[in-house]
Each structure stands twice: as structure tokens, then as C-alpha cells.
Amino acid sequence: MIKYFMISLIGIIVFMNGYCIKKGNIGLLHLHNRIMILNEDKDSYCRMIGRGLMIMGLGALISSLLSACLNNENYLFILLASSAIGVTMYYTKKDRYSDF
Numbered sequence: 241m242i243k244y245f246m247i248s249l250i251g252i253i254v255f256m257n258g259y260c261i262k263k264g265n266i267g268l269l270h271l272h273n274r275i276m277i278l279n280e281d282k283d284s285y286c287r288m289i290g291r292g293l294m295i296m297g298l299g300a301l302i303s304s305l306l307s308a309c310l311n312n313e314n315y316l317f318i319l320l321a322s323s324a325i326g327v328t329m330y331y332t333k334k335d336r337y338s339d340f
Contacts, residue, residue, distance in 0.1 A: 247304035247319070255297025262290025273334070288333040296326035 261268050264286050266277075277285050299322020306315040 241308060244304040244308035247300050248308075251297045251300030251302075251304060253297070254300065255294050258290045258293025258295075258297055260290075261286050261293060276334075285333060289330055292326040292329035292333070295322050295329070299323065299326075 257268060264283060266274055266282055266286055269289070299318050303315045303318035303322075306318070307313050
């Protein structure tokens with residue numbers, strides 16, 4: 241039961257981090273990523289990275305809640321799928337908006 245709580249907590253933290261980045265707080269990103277992005281692309285970059293993180297956090301939260309409530313670990317595929325979607329969104333947008 242404690243592992244589901246920890247996954248939920250991590251999901252909430254990742255979701256909130258993604259929400260803050262989506263709203264334009266680029267300071268939460270690694271310095272290397274902030275330097276690589278052109279100034280005119282920062283808003284669009286933040287929106288896409290924030291969405292990817294929000295999908296990852298929401299997937300972690302949903303999968304842990306379903307697994308805990310239904311006492312079945314078959315719902316962890318939601319965590320894997322949302323993580324794959326979020327990471328794919330991150331890397332496609334990172335390459336697209338890269339200054340180098």
C-alpha cells in the first residue's frame with residue numbers, strides 16, 4: 241500500500257511541476273535546456289514540456305489509485321504508457337526547438 245502512496249505522491253509532484261512549466265516558469269528546467277531555446281520559442285516550448293510532464297504525472301496518479309483501490313497491479317501499464325507519451329513529447333519538442 242505504501243508503494244501506491246509513493247507513486248501517487250510522485251505523480252502529484254510531477255503534475256504540479258509540469259503545470260508550473262506550462263504556465264511559463266522556465267526556471268524549473270535544467271539550465272542547459274533553458275540556454276538552448278530561442279527567446280521567441282520559450283512559450284511554446286514550456287507549453288509542450290509542461291503537457292508532457294502533466295501526462296506523466298496524471299498517469300502515475302491514476303495507475304496508483306486504480307491499483308490501490310482494486311488491489312490489482314495490472315493498472316501499472318497506464319504508468320508505463322503515460323511515461324512513454326511524456327518522454328516522447330519531451331524529446332520531440334526538445335529537438336524541434338533546439339538552438340544548436
